[in-house]
Amino acid sequence: MSSRSTLPILSGIHLETEGGSLVLRTTDLEISIQHTVSALVEREGATVVPGKLFSDIIKSFPEAAVTLNQKDDNLTVSCLDSIFTIHTLNPIDFPLFPQVDTKVAGTIPADVFSSMIRKVVKAVSKDESRAILTGVLVKLDGSTLQMVATDSYRLAIAKNRLEKVGGESFDLIVPGEVLDEIRRLISAIDEVTISDSENQIVFTFGETTFITRKIEGSYPNYEAIIPTENSISVVVETAQLLEAVKRVSITTQPHTPIRLTFSGDIQSIDVTSKNQDVASAHEKLAAQIDGEFLEIGFNHQYIIDGLVSIDTNEVLFEAQTSAKPGIFKSIGDDYFYYLTMPVRLDS
Numbered sequence: 001m002s003s004r005s006t007l008p009i010l011s012g013i014h015l016e017t018e019g020g021s022l023v024l025r026t027t028d029l030e031i032s033i034q035h036t037v038s039a040l041v042e043r044e045g046a047t048v049v050p051g052k053l054f055s056d057i058i059k060s061f062p063e064a065a066v067t068l069n070q071k072d073d074n075l076t077v078s079c080l081d082s083i084f085t086i087h088t089l090n091p092i093d094f095p096l097f098p099q100v101d102t103k104v105a106g107t108i109p110a111d112v113f114s115s116m117i118r119k120v121v122k123a124v125s126k127d128e129s130r131a132i133l134t135g136v137l138v139k140l141d142g143s144t145l146q147m148v149a150t151d152s153y154r155l156a157i158a159k160n161r162l163e164k165v166g167g168e169s170f171d172l173i174v175p176g177e178v179l180d181e182i183r184r185l186i187s188a189i190d191e192v193t194i195s196d197s198e199n200q201i202v203f204t205f206g207e208t209t210f211i212t213r214k215i216e217g218s219y220p221n222y223e224a225i226i227p228t229e230n231s232i233s234v235v236v237e238t239a240q241l242l243e244a245v246k247r248v249s250i251t252t253q254p255h256t257p258i259r260l261t262f263s264g265d266i267q268s269i270d271v272t273s274k275n276q277d278v279a280s281a282h283e284k285l286a287a288q289i290d291g292e293f294l295e296i297g298f299n300h301q302y303i304i305d306g307l308v309s310i311d312t313n314e315v316l317f318e319a320q321t322s323a324k325p326g327i328f329k330s331i332g333d334d335y336f337y338y339l340t341m342p343v344r345l346d347s
Contacts (some may be wrong), residue, residue, distance in 0.1 A: 002028035102195035107169035124176030125151035232291030249300035257297035257343035306338035
């Protein structure tokens, strides 16, 4: 539903009975969603209800049958002893649900799709001036599904080899906010079907159809910035490093960097922060380090975003110098690559 439109109809939910079903539709003219539920239909019809109000009413009800009864411009919504009467809008004014001529691009297990979205979506740019970076590159090549996101300060790549591939190879740029919304909707779904048209993408899962615009253009050549060499390689327990960064960052301001010092001679990582005249923090971790010494600074939230996306027990960190990107990689079959630019440290 639209929350910013000057058209009240776009903040509503279109309800329509079809056979033995109730069909709910919403749109903000960029995204359109349709969901079908079984219903005992005594009289067919259509109406538009204020979306947030209707949603709040339904969520307040106990687990019991809900009855909807339209008369003139009012809809009575009742459940057990609760009765609400809502003033409705004319369904004729509601935009038609898009009829998109698509071809099926692929069918993907919903748990895999959801997990990959969660890993990369934090790296999506919020800067609308570079629209291409507000999207996620979703690419199916043979049996390998890949998602890529970058805001030019960091780069996240997730890959998964699918056992069963339905459809053909595709290469799409999907708005990051849309994918994150879909991730929340598919928790109890087995699979997601992606269909492609000239300028729209259709996601179908369960009884839901989700249509969004496609971001046009060529995604940046992210592979060109991936380092091929490193001077230090570190293996450390993911949870230990994540908790250390979280604790140390308590003393930092939003844009204050944390300092990671890797000492190969004593096989340890020092995580430190300093907030001038307020507080400082320091924590030492054991690690397996191949290399001698490196001191490098990062935006602490970027590091946290990367580490929470890693599902493996251990993480591999690689870097070349304090002025070049640091890379965090999952260890094992669950492929995740996270590159973030360093922050200049004061001496």
